[in-house]
Amino acid sequence: MTIPRLTAANTAEDVAAALAEAGCAVVERVLPDELRERVLRELDPWMRSTPVGPDDFAGRRTRRTGGLVARSPAAREIVAHPLVLGVARRVLANAAGFQLHLTQMIAIGPGEPAQPVHRDQWAFDFFPFPVGYEVQCNTIWAMCDFTEENGATRLVPGSHRREDGLAFEAADTIPATMPAGSVLLYTGSLYHGAGANRSDETRCGLNLTYSASWLRQEENQYLSVPPEIARTLPEDLLRLLGYARGAYALGYVDDMRDPLDVLLGRGGPEAPVGLGDLAAVSGRGPGRPPG
Ligand SMILES: O=C(O)CCC(=O)C(=O)O
Ligand SMILES: [Fe+2]
Numbered sequence: 001m002t003i004p005r006l007t008a009a010n011t012a013e014d015v016a017a018a019l020a021e022a023g024c025a026v027v028e029r030v031l032p033d034e035l036r037e038r039v040l041r042e043l044d045p046w047m048r049s050t051p052v053g054p055d056d057f058a059g060r061r062t063r064r065t066g067g068l069v070a071r072s073p074a075a076r077e078i079v080a081h082p083l084v085l086g087v088a089r090r091v092l093a094n095a096a097g098f099q100l101h102l103t104q105m106i107a108i109g110p111g112e113p114a115q116p117v118h119r120d121q122w123a124f125d126f127f128p129f130p131v132g133y134e135v136q137c138n139t140i141w142a143m144c145d146f147t148e149e150n151g152a153t154r155l156v157p158g159s160h161r162r163e164d165g166l167a168f169e170a171a172d173t174i175p176a177t178m179p180a181g182s183v184l185l186y187t188g189s190l191y192h193g194a195g196a197n198r199s200d201e202t203r204c205g206l207n208l209t210y211s212a213s214w215l216r217q218e219e220n221q222y223l224s225v226p227p228e229i230a231r232t233l234p235e236d237l238l239r240l241l242g243y244a245r246g247a248y249a250l251g252y253v254d255d256m257r258d259p260l261d262v263l264l265g266r267g268g269p270e271a272p273v274g275l276g277d278l279a280a281v282s283g284r285g286p287g288r289p290p291g
Pocket of ligand 1: 106115120140151152153154192193194195205
């Protein structure tokens with residue numbers, strides 16, 4: 001199986017269909033150069049001060065810079081990209097809603113070996129989710145051209161339907177080569193890993209991932225984005241960060257107050273969350289009929 005390739009003219013339905021089939025898809029040339037350059041410029045001082053990884057998985061020649069919603073207004077635009085949100089809504093439709101899971105600029109330095117092949121959903125303490133029950137919809141935005149030589153992400157297309165706990169070698173994978181500004185999407189169940197960087201340049205990919213709203217986020221958004229910055233952000237983005245209930249009773253504050261009301265100082269104990277509000281937040285409510 002190969003990696004499905006789409007363009008910015010394709011719809012979220014098209015991309016979600018490709019993900020259902022292959023567990024991965026590349027959408028070419030989505031991001032305008034201006035936005036790609038702006039996010040790199042805004043993050044440059046943070047990337048320079050990020051240490052390399054402590055182990056083979058994180059990469060001893062790789063810098064992973066996070067907290068991107070707090071640090072980069074341009075990253076906020078990419079986090080809330082309508083095509084990606086449309087795909088995530090479809091891939092994660094079996095949950096009440098979805099949330100931002102992590103934000104990471106992954107800068108792989110020259111000489112870095114290939115990352116071990118893995119499923120991102122192993123982060124959930126290796127819980128073996130049933131095949132077909134997706135809990136993560138992930139993206140890696142190419143901040144430079146992704147080539148086989150510089151460490152393009154390597155994938156096992158179709159492996160989202162394989163059993164859990166498999167061990168693949170780099171030789172079992174194919175590289176998601178793509179021009180700068182393209183985006184690779186893959187499910188949390190797809191086996192993949194960063195490629196070896198055999199070039200003399202750093203490979204930068206913007207890893208933005210989304211998870212079912214009933215799961216714990218990999219990057220703690222409440223602390224990565226401090227309240228004084230959070231209060232300046234649009235409400236839709238705040239809900240995506242996790243300032244919303246993740247299901248009927250998940251994430252309320254004290255007397256069942258809405259987290260967004262609490263953050264923005266507008267809810268009192270007299271303003272509890274109503275059952276109907278969940279449907280407004282997630283597009284689904286507890287009384288939704290099956291199917
Ligand atoms: O940077 C990449 O190409 C992939 C990184 C990755 O899969 C991970 O860190 O989980
Ligand atoms: Fe990964």
